[in-house]
Amino acid sequence: MSIRFTAKARRGMVVLTVAAGLALGVTGCGGSGGDDKKPDTTASASKESGSKPSTQEGQSDEPLAELKGPQSLLLQITSAKRDSGGFVTVNGTIKNDGAGTAVIPSNLSGNETEIIKNGSSLGGATLVDSKGKKRYYVLRDTDGRPLTTTGLPALKSGESIPVFMQFPSPPASTTEVDFQLPGFATATIQISG
Helix, strand or coil, X not given: CHHHHHHHHHHHHHHHHHHHHHHHHHHHXXXXXXXXXXXXXXXXXXXXXXXXXXXXXXXXXXXXXXXXXHHHEEEEEXXXXXXXXXXXXXXXXXXXXXXXXXXXCHHHHCCCHHHHCCCCECCCCEEEECCCXXXXXXXXCCCCCECECECCCCECCCCEEEEEEEEEXXXXXXXXXXXXXXXXXXXXXXXXX
């Protein structure tokens, strides 16, 4: 009986330790007392709702590109920033520019089985470096989930949601790429940073 109790006690302590570590990590990531010296590579809290994904701080009011898509959807790309970690984060907003409700098309997730099984996303997006003759696909985590906005809802007329996508970084000499998303027009965007 004491062996069984000891094993349960150890598991309880491990769970408690992990929970405490996660709580400290979440506390360190949030709040208003953040490090002002960091570059603008992290997402900020959404102004409309704290639970929605958001675009990066420090971006200009003028979008880098506007792409028209199906069902009166409009994608405005607001920033494309290179990070020292070896990736590019593209931020923007998808808006329903039509009169009725727009359902986000499933083809925006792309056609790769590993991404599709994780639900609706912008996993079909690519960056094309025409000078370097390379195409960059949305990054995935170790479980195969795309590093992009997921769980895209239907949008009522005039409604918009912030979105992001992360890609491997092209060489530092590449500052201009073509952004492609299935069903949307292609746009040339500038990478900063």
